[in-house]
Amino acid sequence: MLFKNILVFIDSSESAMIAAMHAVLLSKETGAALTAVYVVDTKSVSELFKAHIFVDEEKELYEKDLEGDAQRYLRQVSRLASKKDVEVNTVTLEGSVAHEVRDYIKSGGFDLLVMGGVSEIRSRREEMLSESDRLLRTATCPVLLVRDDSDIWQSFEED
Amino acid sequence: MTLYEAARKDLIIVPMESETKDEALSELVRALCNVKGMKFEPILQAIQKRESLGSTAIGNAVAIPHCKTSEAKGISVVIGIAKHLIPYDSNEVKIFFLVVADEFNASSHVQLLSSIARFCSSSVNRNLLAQAKDAQAVYQTIEN
Numbered sequence: 001m002l003f004k005n006i007l008v009f010i011d012s013s014e015s016a017m018i019a020a021m022h023a024v025l026l027s028k029e030t031g032a033a034l035t036a037v038y039v040v041d042t043k044s045v046s047e048l049f050k051a052h053i054f055v056d057e058e059k060e061l062y063e064k065d066l067e068g069d070a071q072r073y074l075r076q077v078s079r080l081a082s083k084k085d086v087e088v089n090t091v092t093l094e095g096s097v098a099h100e101v102r103d104y105i106k107s108g109g110f111d112l113l114v115m116g117g118v119s120e121i122r123s124r125r126e127e128m129l130s131e132s133d134r135l136l137r138t139a140t141c142p143v144l145l146v147r148d149d150s151d152i153w154q155s156f157e158e159d
Numbered sequence: 160m161t162l163y164e165a166a167r168k169d170l171i172i173v174p175m176e177s178e179t180k181d182e183a184l185s186e187l188v189r190a191l192c193n194v195k196g197m198k199f200e201p202i203l204q205a206i207q208k209r210e211s212l213g214s215t216a217i218g219n220a221v222a223i224p225h226c227k228t229s230e231a232k233g234i235s236v237v238i239g240i241a242k243h244l245i246p247y248d249s250n251e252v253k254i255f256f257l258v259v260a261d262e263f264n265a266s267s268h269v270q271l272l273s274s275i276a277r278f279c280s281s282s283v284n285r286n287l288l289a290q291a292k293d294a295q296a297v298y299q300t301i302e303n
Contacts, residue, residue, distance in 0.1 A: 012264070012266035041270070044269050044270065045269060047273060048276060052213070052218075053225070053276060057212060058212070062269055066265050069265050130161070
């Protein structure tokens with residue numbers, strides 16, 4: 001078996017859900033263990049606070065909202081996995097998105113990262129700002145980059 | 160969501176007509192509501208409520224007034240370049256980024272604010288915006 005331990009990176013984008021679907025199907029076909037990880041971007045919130053864009057009240061509120069996002073999207077992944085009778089371990093981390101995922105790949109011994117969310121680069125500056133792009137470039141294991149794929153939805157809706 | 164993804168040419172005001180902070184906030188909110196069909200008063204009130212917690216002027220002639228409200232539709236940014244420096248609490252501001260978000264996109268909202276903050280950390284970007292003659296020039300600065 002080529003892959004034994006798959007990690008799928010989840011964020012608040014639709015393409016992350018498509019990546020999750022592919023990861024679920026891959027796990028089902030290969031028997032590889034599957035983990036879904038969402039990083040609550042507390043680093044950005046802290047930076048916004050330091051830059052005086054957020055005040056105290058907002059910092060707490062947004063961190064809470066971001067945690068809510070994480071739980072919501074990971075629940076969605078669990079539902080997708082359940083539809084295909086695949087077990088998925090869901091993990092929430094906090095901090096700098098690309099950095100946290102990179103560390104988690106190492107500590108968790110993952111041999112494949114599945115991710116979506118790398119949009120078409122329309123601006124040179126955009127390329128430098130995307131956490132997904134940073135993760136794609138710096139991941140320490142093979143990466144399966146999932147493009148938007150309408151057929152995959154059908155595969156999950158048929159069941 | 161990055162600044163480039165969020166920016167729209169029809170939500171860039173160059174030059175702004177306003178001379179005061181209150182006028183500037185109203186001008187930005189009005190532009191947003193006209194283009195996106197939102198209600199002016201509730202959005203303005205949400206922005207003013209946030210301002211009452213602390214100034215959103217971040218230095219270097221930049222302000223990022225923002226709010227999260229159920230009256231919003233998705234996430235929007237309005238960019239305004241004033242004719243000259245406008246008194247804004249204890250600062251003076253020429254470059255405005257008004258960010259208004261609904262209550263369901265915390266991650267995208269934070270990403271957009273971070274993207275704006277990073278963009279404005281460059282003095283080159285700030286100077287290009289401050290000198291922009293029209294919306295196209297602002298958009299090109301963001302794009303490039």
